[in-house]
Amino acid sequence: MPTYIYKCELCQKKFGIMHPVGKGPEVCVECGEEGGLVKERKVDQNVVIGANRYAVETKSTKERVEEHISKSREELRKQKEELEHFREEYRP
Numbered sequence: 001m002p003t004y005i006y007k008c009e010l011c012q013k014k015f016g017i018m019h020p021v022g023k024g025p026e027v028c029v030e031c032g033e034e035g036g037l038v039k040e041r042k043v044d045q046n047v048v049i050g051a052n053r054y055a056v057e058t059k060s061t062k063e064r065v066e067e068h069i070s071k072s073r074e075e076l077r078k079q080k081e082e083l084e085h086f087r088e089e090y091r092p
């Protein structure tokens with residue numbers, strides 16, 4: 001499921017939220033108001049899906065897959081840091 005960065009024009013805050021394609025939030029998670037949300041951009045979450053798939057595969061192909069998992073985790077960590085950066089930057 002993709003994560004999107006939204007900005008609320010009512011409270012001017014940005015936040016990341018995960019939701020299915022075509023189904024966005026209607027209410028701001030920061031101020032609770034409707035109608036102020038603008039989708040800014042999408043954060044690629046293929047890394048997350050990949051990590052889950054590899055986790056299942058480890059039962060049969062453990063060693064080969066461990067390298068992929070560590071790479072995925074590293075990328076996931078970077079993306080999380082990016083989201084944290086948004087939170088910190090736009091909080092009052």
Ligand SMILES: [Zn+2]
Pocket residue numbers: 008009010011012013028029030031032033036
């Ligand atoms: Zn708001």
